[in-house]
Amino acid sequence: MTIPYPAILVASLAAAAAVYGLGLAGIYALPWFMFFSATAASVHGLWVGTVAALGSVVLLNFYPSNPQDYLVMAFILLLSAYLADQVGHSLRRAHRRAKQLAQIQDVFLQGLELVPRFLSREQLLRELPGMFSQLLRGSQLRIWIPRGAQQLELLQTDPLNTGDLPTPLVRQALGVRQLVWPDMDLARRSPKKPGHPAPGRVGTPGPYELAVALRVRDEPVAVLQFLRGEAWRQEELELFFRLAQTVSRQLEHLQDLELRRLLLKVADQLSAASNKQIVAEVALRHLLSALDMEAGAVMQYVKGTLRGIGWHLPKDLRPALTPLAQALANHQGIAWQAYHSGESHFFENYSAHPTALPELQQLGFETLVAYPVHIRDAMKGRVVLVLGKRAPVAWTRGKKEILLGVERLLSSALERALLEELHQRISRLLTEAWSVPSQQVYAHILEVAVELVPGSEAGSLWVWDGAAYRCRAWVGSGQACEETQDESSFMEWFGLEPAKALSGQPRIRSGQQTLRQGLQANLCLPVGHQGRVLAYLNLDNQHDPEAFAEDSLAVARLFAAPIATLIHELQNRSALEKAALTDGLTGLYNRRAFDLRLQEEFERARRYGYSLSLLVIDLKNFKPINDQLGHAVGDQALVAVARVLAQAQRLGDMVFRWGGDEFAVLLPQTDLEGARAAAGRLLEALSTICFEGFCLSANIGAASFPQEADSAQMLLNLADRRMYDDKKGVG
Structure with missing residues (x-):
């Protein structure tokens, strides 16, 4: 409701005039002049009220009163003007504050309504300056983003607004949990009453600055910098701080939503990988x-x-x-x-x-x-x-x-995925074992183990061959595995009870426990099968004594059963191959083995550039022993020949029984002269074999690569022809 101040002024003067018209004393006109003076002072200020009071005193002179009453009435009129001015000032100030509070509350409510509409943190931060410029006319908002190493970067919402640096106030806000403004410490020492401008800025030229950090889980994610041309009031400080808290809570909420959406999307796609x-x-x-x-x-x-x-x-x-x-x-x-x-x-x-x-x-x-x-x-x-x-x-x-x-x-x-890869590699090993040579299977087993067992850098695979553990494969740059190790040596290296070795329990050694020069850690997996340790898988690390852990043991255990199956099958296959390539009577390699080894040794000699010689042997005087003394004695003679030839061979030489009374010897890294010398030694050894007056001898043909032949077949043909020439007494 609006108070009709002009009507009060006119009514007061009309009432005073009516008192004058009735010829009453001035004391009866005094209340109306008081209304007039008070109203003028309340509406227009103390100076106008004073003038109205003095005018009223002049008018009272026309009323019948004594001089003493005039002085009292003058004092009363001036006092009423002063009191009315003070009351009016208080009312006007209260009105302005109520209006400002209403505006601030409206801004805050609008902010609460607008902030939750944003669906992402980036969108919210980019739209904040525009939103505040609409809510707070004449204010400018800048947003600073921490970029690491104590750096702040202005979030560019205006392409023309570039090159700005953060003020000291912005950097100060980054490290505190409250609103900051210039001379904030002075304001704390001399607080102002509500409605007054913020301390420390009165009388200073603008622009006026405020800064507050937006925090998510107590960590600053942005700094809001407010700028405007007039001083800040206490109510506005509270408004900005509450708005910053609201925005911070919304940022935290959006961060949680974005994290959940991200994790759901990643989990869905990873499940299909x-x-x-x-x-x-x-x-x-x-x-x-x-x-x-x-x-x-x-x-x-x-x-x-x-x-x-x-x-x-x-x-x-x-x-x-x-x-x-x-x-x-x-x-x-x-x-x-x-x-x-x-x-x-x-x-x-x-x-x-x-x-x-x-x-x-x-x-x-x-x-x-x-x-x-x-x-x-x-x-x-x-x-x-x-x-x-x-x-x-x-x-x-x-x-x-x-x-x-x-x-x-x-x-x-x-x-x-790693477990699936491990199963696939083991399955592939089991499949390949039937189509590749045994030695290659051993190498593949070790390569896969070194690659897939966590912590491995190198390793070796030792397989029981009936008398000792022989190194079948080796990977890495460390010490090469020795030729053989007996069972007691390996049990000492394993270091646990034999029962644990038979059960396939792996063990880890590290540091000084490894005992081997250049090793920092070792994982040893015994491969047991049917009451015997078929093999030992050694996995090594040369750099890290803590390379192996429980995950390494878990993966190694997965290898135990497949390796046992593979090695058992390889040993069975080796036995079958040996039976197929071995002469049942003498135990020497047979003709099928000769055909395989001749080609292999010839290719190896050509690849590495060394000599290869072949001796073809046909026994003399064997037929009389076999015909006259019987086939049993003949068999004894062949076994004796095999024993003599095996005892006379060097390491690396190979002796074969072609069939009947024919034999062959492959001599790697031996030239023609060396082959002829070897043939002489064999003749001398064979001549010691006698049965009831019949002593054996032999016709021998020798040939050598690369001196005389450039193919395996040519080497065989030449040695065979020379054997027949020797039989005929030619040459």
Whole structure:
């Protein structure tokens, strides 16, 4: 309701005139003049009220009164003007404050209504300046984003507004949990009453500045900087702080929603990934976008090297970064630190770090993280996630929560993919065993074990051959395996009870326990089958005494049964092959074995450039022994010949029985002269074999590669012809 002040003024003067018309004393006109003076002072101020009071005193002179009454009435009129002015000032101030509070409340309510409409944090921050410019006329809002290494970057909502630097007030707001303004400490010492301008800024020229940090989980994610041309009032300070809290809560809510949406999307795509390369590609694609990174790689420890499972690199950086993403050796850089420690390493100023890789320093990388992906039972980060960017980016708690959530999904998916890869490789081994030579199968077993058992760099496979454990395969740059080891030596090396060896229980040794020069850690897996340890699988690490852990033992145990099956089958196959290639009477290799070994030894001699000689032997005087003394004695004679030939052979020589009374000897690394000398020694040895007056002898033909023959068949034909020439007494 609006008070009719002009009507009060007119009515007061009319009432005073009526008193005058009735001829009453001045005391009866005094209340109306008081109304007039008070109304004038209340509406127009003290000076106008004083003038109205003095005018009223002059008018009272026309009323019948004594001089003393005039003085009293004058005092009363002036006092009423003064009191009315004070009351009016208070009312006007209260009215203005009520109006301001209503406006502030309206702004706050509009802000509460607008803030929840935004569906992403980036959209909310970009739209805040426009929203506040509409709510707070004459105010300007700038938003500063932390970019790591104590740097702040202005969120550009106006393309023309560039090149600005954060003020000291903005940097101060970044480190406190309250609203800050210039001379805030002075304001605390001399607080103003509500409605007054903010302390420390009265009488100073604008623009006036306020700053407050937006915090998500008590961590600053942005700084709001308010600027305007007039001083801030206490009510506005409270408004801005409450609005900042509202925006912070909405940012936290949006961050939680974005994290949940991201994890649901990643989990859905990882569940459909068929191998570890696809798993890595899915994780990198989502992480690079969510964390504002430009390059990344997922690296797995394989045979002493961190090898890239998958990577995503900008086109301009691929020539320089691809070699690093493919393989990172030498145990250098933060990826190796994360592998060894099992802890994540975050950098916002990577180029200044003492262990920074020179390649990344030259490319200008500032933001980097090496995040270990923890596989179950692993003491180390067998898989390391590396992300980076050339520009500085702050590693906020929100970004770390994203990394942690995706790492857990990545860990589960990789564990499943690696286990599937292990089963596939073992299945392939079992399939290939029937189509490749035994020695190649042993090599494949060891290669797969070294590659897939976590922590392995090198290794050897020792297989029982009936008398001792013989080294069948060896991988790595360490000490080569010895030729044979007896059973007691291996049990001493294994170091546990025989029952544990028979049950296939693997064991780990590290540091001084390894006993072998150059080794830091060893995992030994005994392969038991039907009451005997068929083989020992040794896996080694030359650099890290803590290379093997429970995850290594778990994978090694998966190898035990397939390796036992393979070795048992290989030994059975070897026995069958030996039976097929061995003469049943003499135990020497037969004609089928001769045909195989002749070609193999000839190719080997040609490849390595050494001589190969062949002796073809036909016994003399065997027919009389066989015909006259009987076939049993004849068989005894053949066995005696085989024994003499086997005793006379050097290491590496091979003796064969072609059939009947014909034999052959392959002499690797022997020229023609050496072959003839060997033939003389064999003749001398054969002449000692006698049965009831019949003594054996032989016709021998010798030929040599490369002196006389350039093919295996030519070598055989030449030796055979010379044997017949010797039989005929030719030459």
